[in-house]
Amino acid sequence: MQEQHAFPFLREIILFLILAGILIPTLQRLRINQVLGFLVAGTLLGPFGLGLLAARFPEVTWLTFPSGQGVSMLAEVGVLFLMFMIGLELSAARLWAMRAWVFGAGSIQVAACTLLIGGAAYLAGQPLATAAILGVVLSLSSTAVVMQLMTEQNTTSTRLGQAAFAVLMLQDLAVVPILVLIGVLARGGGDDAATLALVALAKAGGAIALIYLVGRRVIHPLFKAFARHRQPDVFMALILLSTFGIAGLSAAAGLSMALGALIAGLLLAETEFKHEVELMVEPFKGLLMGLFFMSVGMSMDMRHVVEAPLWLAGAVLGLVLIKASVVTLLFRAGRLPWCRAVEGGLLLSQGGEFAFIVLGYAMTSKLLDPTLGARVMLAVGLSMFITPMLARLGRAIGERGERAASERAAHKDEEALAAARGQIIIAGFGRVGQQLAKLLTAQGIPFIAFENDARLVSKLHAQGVPVFFGNASRPELLRLVHAEKAPAIVLTMDNPALALQTVHAIRRDFPDAPLFVRSRDERHARALTRAGATVVVPETLEASLQLSAFVLESMGLDERTVDDIVDNERDLFAAQLNDAGLREAGSHRT
Incomplete structure (x- = not known):
């Protein structure tokens, strides 16, 4: 007893x-x-x-x-x-x-x-x-x-x-x-x-x-x-x-x-x-x-x-x-x-x-x-x-x-369109994430952001910025904010390993989500592309392109010509990434 x-x-x-x-x-x-x-x-x-x-x-x-x-x-x-x-x-x-x-x-x-x-x-x-x-x-x-x-x-x-x-x-x-x-x-x-x-x-x-x-x-x-x-x-x-x-x-x-x-x-x-x-x-x-x-x-x-x-x-x-x-x-x-x-x-x-x-x-x-x-x-x-x-x-x-009502009420389409628009999800809210958020806010586009730095989150959250503490590599966190309906998921974190891990996790649970990712360099960009990123933007490439644009303009080229040159370089880099991904996929199959 x-x-x-x-x-x-x-x-x-x-x-x-x-x-x-x-x-x-x-x-x-x-x-x-x-x-x-x-x-x-x-x-x-x-x-x-x-x-x-x-x-x-x-x-x-x-x-x-x-x-x-x-x-x-x-x-x-x-x-x-x-x-x-x-x-x-x-x-x-x-x-x-x-x-x-x-x-x-x-x-x-x-x-x-x-x-x-x-x-x-x-x-x-x-x-x-x-x-x-x-x-x-x-x-x-x-x-x-x-x-x-x-x-x-x-x-x-x-x-x-x-x-x-x-x-x-x-x-x-x-x-x-x-x-x-x-x-x-x-x-x-x-x-x-x-x-x-x-x-x-x-x-x-x-x-x-x-x-x-x-x-x-x-x-x-x-x-x-x-x-x-x-x-x-x-x-x-x-x-x-x-x-x-x-x-x-x-x-x-x-x-x-x-x-x-x-x-x-x-x-x-x-x-x-x-x-x-x-x-x-x-x-x-x-x-x-x-x-x-x-x-x-x-x-x-x-x-x-x-x-x-x-x-x-x-x-x-x-x-x-x-x-x-x-x-x-x-x-x-x-x-x-x-x-x-x-x-x-x-x-x-x-x-x-x-x-x-x-x-x-x-x-x-x-x-x-x-x-x-x-x-x-x-x-x-x-x-x-x-x-x-x-x-x-x-x-x-x-x-x-x-x-029955939808056949008579055309204005229902507007409500459905607004509901489908959803919010852009930003993972990582450092300098790049904050700049993106600034541009989205200026255009009236809703977003929600996640960041692991508790001090930064507390500071920005108190200012009314929709940023929350959390790790976006956790699919259950993304489900809470309806990531499957998001028009875009943007990864701006500066940790290459974490970015790659997050791309793998998101692709596994949200295969159709548009995924835009910041990469450290060309090698990192190729790894992210293989993992399933929709668009990859290497920070070294963008820095060099912007610097080149200013130099070319100082040499007397007009702004439109410089823009065309820069866009061509971006397209060339994207094509190289896709070709590399296809070659690696073919080698894995053989």
Whole structure:
């Protein structure tokens, strides 16, 4: 027994890792949403599934989770990282750029759904406090399910994807006042409830502002100081320190740890280290979210389906109809076509993961009847289960309607052209990269740059230049900025070996990307050409050509003649590079 307590929940951890090792690749191969897969696994193997047989058959204990306690502790870590990743997407700049959708459409959606769902619950005989809790909780949608579906469908960058993401951002922000509201209702207050709520909100707002301001003074200098060492273990330690440290400060201030993790993500979203942080967390995000959603599945008692099948069917249908209708009307008011508005309504019609957190808190605070709370949780889970089907239906409606509309609306082509244009990606932001960026900015051409020098990145990022800390030889970093749609990828780094390595990596994962590369000399240029560079510009060649041009002009040749001479030399060098590449390719074949 002593050995068993030395490592609590070891059996649960091993069982979860086995399931994750089997589930994640299987679900990816079958193209099944991972969130739903973990929900099903938690439901089947949890205390209300096969875990019910553990008392009669002790052997079943090794293959199930008879008690959710073993996973709930680890699931809390999953919630923290879920909120942290959401915070990374909720940068102040992005919120401001989408302010009309976030604070306009998002606020209206939450308010309208709260009134309609809460009003329906009140008319069905629920007390006012219970109806208010159900209304506000069920107004939220599932960020995890919707974002994964949009990523799979490649719709995150479309107008519909941006509108849906904006509504989800507001819903994530709304979790803060919802948790405060639950706390106020749990403490009671009678006639003073409104005053108590205002005071609690004011205190929470002050604590959040203080944590955010203090965090800004600490987080960015901390990352800036240690990023120059370029050690992944140090970088990961800083991410964990930021997440758990600010979550701990939030808990000490009387707020939830999840809110602190959200603030940590917000703080890092404003820095030049955002993309590198996303890459560091990405391998663990799926596992940690899997823990959370598996614990959610364990809380779903499927016996209620037998006890109240009509109630559950009516609850799921009513939830989907109300939310889909509200979102559809909002998106249509935002000038999305009817077909895409309906698609967005179906996509956001489910209940959200925060419902399980808030409803669980409400039940432990005795604000919600346990039986009602369990049934509502099950209804939310079932609505998440049917979301992929609803998303496919909405996608079919959207594509069919857009095909019909494209025949009548020629101005749609302009939007498609703008979306396809993308951004030029610059890898290496020294003198050459900065000069290129200056010319692109003057022509109004968008770009994004990556640089390994943390000091230079911090300096330029503070001036509003879109340069981020990161290594462009990592294909996953390029995927984050949609390199497959970039009109050009330009490598300006002065390290020959790194440039060659980056060309190989980009060509392997982005074979069709236009790749323009700076080379050290002719030998380096030939190596880059063989690796797959589209255009190679040796710095020694350009320096000699420019110097020659000035000399020729000083000798009396006119500018046009000099330009022709220089262009001919460039063409001759390019032809020599191509001939050398063809000869080497032929020798390799023989």
